[in-house]
Amino acid sequence: GQQLNQSPQSMFIQEGEDVSMNCTSSSIFNTWLWYKQDPGEGPVLLIALYKAGELTSNGRLTAQFGITRKDSFLNISASIPSDVGIYFCAGQLGNAGNMLTFGGGTRLMVKP
């Protein structure tokens, strides 16, 4: 099956710093999604990307769909304490079942 490699696995940064994380795949995806999971909650969608090369922003978050369709990155600018959580990339082929394949997650910790 498809494998999504997400890096880094964890980050411990100072409030105000910018953050960058990425996902690479051995397969081509038609859709890339970025989710955030807070403790005790389910993943919540941050950004959805549908087209190779697409660059999309959501407030301080920016994500890009790689031109090869095998990778994506997420940037967070000027981090704040509430950015703490686990960030997941997810790829989708768009085939039967529309099942997402998730990366292993990036655990972000922000020091005030």
Added chain:
Amino acid sequence: DTAVSQTPKYLVTQMGNDKSIKCEQNLGHDTMYWYKQDSKKFLKIMFSYNNKELIINETVPNRFSPKSPDKAHLNLHINSLELGDSAVYFCASSVTSGGPISGANVLTFGAGSRLTVL
């Protein structure tokens, strides 16, 4: 009003028991899913289901079975629970047609059900 709701949030049970987790979505979505999140936070698809088709991840033991009484519900039944079944189980739903503008293929998740098998 919670979009995707799961019950119970916590479930502690003995090995060998049979248990169910319920899921309901009020989004009008046509596809529902079950995911398993292990202790390392890795999310793994178990099932995808709409009113036409059930797709099962081949690695899921047949002790696990989804049951859908209607489009808004997808319950997860687990027979003969094992220690390795301990995890957080997430229900999710999506709309699968209409293209990117409609938000197709974007999953909305429930808050999770933490299962502990003793």
